[in-house]
Amino acid sequence: MPLSRERVLRAAVDLADQHGLRALTMRRLAEELGAEAMSLYYHVAKKEDVLDGIVDVVAGEINEAVGHVEPAPEWKAAVRERILTARQVFLRHRWAPELFETRSSTSTEVLRYYDALVGLMRAGGFTYDLVHHALHALGSRALGFSQELFDPNAGQSADVPVDLVWQLPNLTGMLSEIAHDDPDSTLGWCDDQAEFEFGLDVILDGLDRLR
Helix, strand or coil: CCCCHHHHHHHHHHHHHHHCHHHCCHHHHHHHHCCCHHHHHHCCCCHHHHHHHHHHHHHHHHHHHHHCCCCCCCHHHHHHHHHHHHHHHHHHCCCHHHHHHHCCCCCHHHHHHHHHHHHHHHHCCCCHHHHHHHHHHHHHHHCCCCCCCCCHHHCCCCCCCHHHHHHCHHHHHHHHHCCCCCHHHCECCCECHHHHHHHHHHHHHHHHHHC
């Protein structure tokens, strides 16, 4: 099968799914495709182009998934269902939230997703001003994931240092009780399904009162 931009980007997504985003290099991608690394540059300008492209691929999957969902008649249920459907796509590509957070370019597919989300809120009686506030309040949750304050996988521990336990009794007490024991629903360190839905529902309930 001849190389194409679509084939290169799909292979990049598959590589990230299997081995993580850090394993995605132009050389490794060429090996997966059975091609010379230089031949990739006819279809993608550089690695940054690949990263931008796979954001589009994942966002396109999200748009396809939410497009198959019949919107609920009530705005809050419709928005909630849309966001949770998007989250299911991220759970298939657990490396993607980190990438979405760091891209400086604007994905057309992401814009399409947000445009439809704004449309649901407008249909529910939101002014554009309140929609704007709502998107700020939702942050990355609008796409289906929560941004993490800590990343233990990057060598930054989220535990309270032993020598500071006595100075931070409240954080220590909280961390000793919480547990994220559903890895299949978790993105990152502690963005599990229960935590995500809790935060989402708090925001949507507050927006409904403002509306």
